[in-house]
Amino acid sequence: MRYTGINHLALATRDMDATIRFWRDLLRMRLVAGLGRPGYRHYFLEISENDMIAFFEWPDVAPIPEKDHGVPVKGPYAFDHVSIGVRDRDDLWEIRDRLEAAGFWVSEIIDHGFIFSVYSFDPNNIAIEFSCPVPGVDIRTTPVMGDTRPSATAREGSEPQPGKWPEATPTPYADRRIYPGEGRELVDVKDE
Incomplete structure (x- = not known):
């Protein structure tokens, strides 16, 4: 894949x-x-x-209650925030300035060691973060575990572990079907 x-x-x-x-x-x-x-x-x-x-x-949907990024909650919950990557610190400053000028709460730029980030909320109270890499630091090329007590599964390493799930049997080409769904009308839309 x-x-x-x-x-x-x-x-x-x-x-x-x-x-x-x-x-x-x-x-x-x-x-x-x-x-x-x-x-x-x-x-x-x-x-x-x-x-x-x-x-x-x-x-009938209501904006979600405002919740600070990364702060633990109790009960059913599936989503904390979305972090959108940007190229560099200049982009972070531009986003921060634009949000502030528009009257949205926006954090200072935070140095996480491997990324710089700025935090805010959209009009639906969706917690958003914008992040750019710290120059010279790339945790994707050299994964690192900073957790002093990582879970047992995390201690197995960064790479996918074979044999943990049943092997999949590929669907034969003759049996592969794709069914119509929402959005097919987009390919028929003509510019007005």
Whole structure:
């Protein structure tokens, strides 16, 4: 398998216009696709050539309660924050300045040793982080475990461990089917 990035993160909003204004106009991400019908919208914004963020607009969804990035909570929970990579510190400063000028809370730039980050929230209270690499530091080329008490599975190392799951039997080509779903109408949309 060869992963290429996050095709899209699908999040929810009650106000698609405010969401587009924030992600497209303030953060400068292109709105590249939109699906919709009465009571349903699903719009996609381009983060990079491989990655997108998408939003469903649901009229009865409420913004999530504001929660600081990385602070533990109790009960059912699946998502803490999304960190979007940028090229360098100049990009972090530009994002920070733009968010601050628009009246959004934004943190100072934080040095995590391997990345520099700035934190904020979108109009839906979705916790967001923007990060760039620290020059000369690349934890992907030399993985490192800073946890003084790593879990047993983490102690097995950074590389995928064979034999931990049953081997998959490839689906024969003759049995491979792809079924139609939402979005096929995008290939038929003509520019007006």
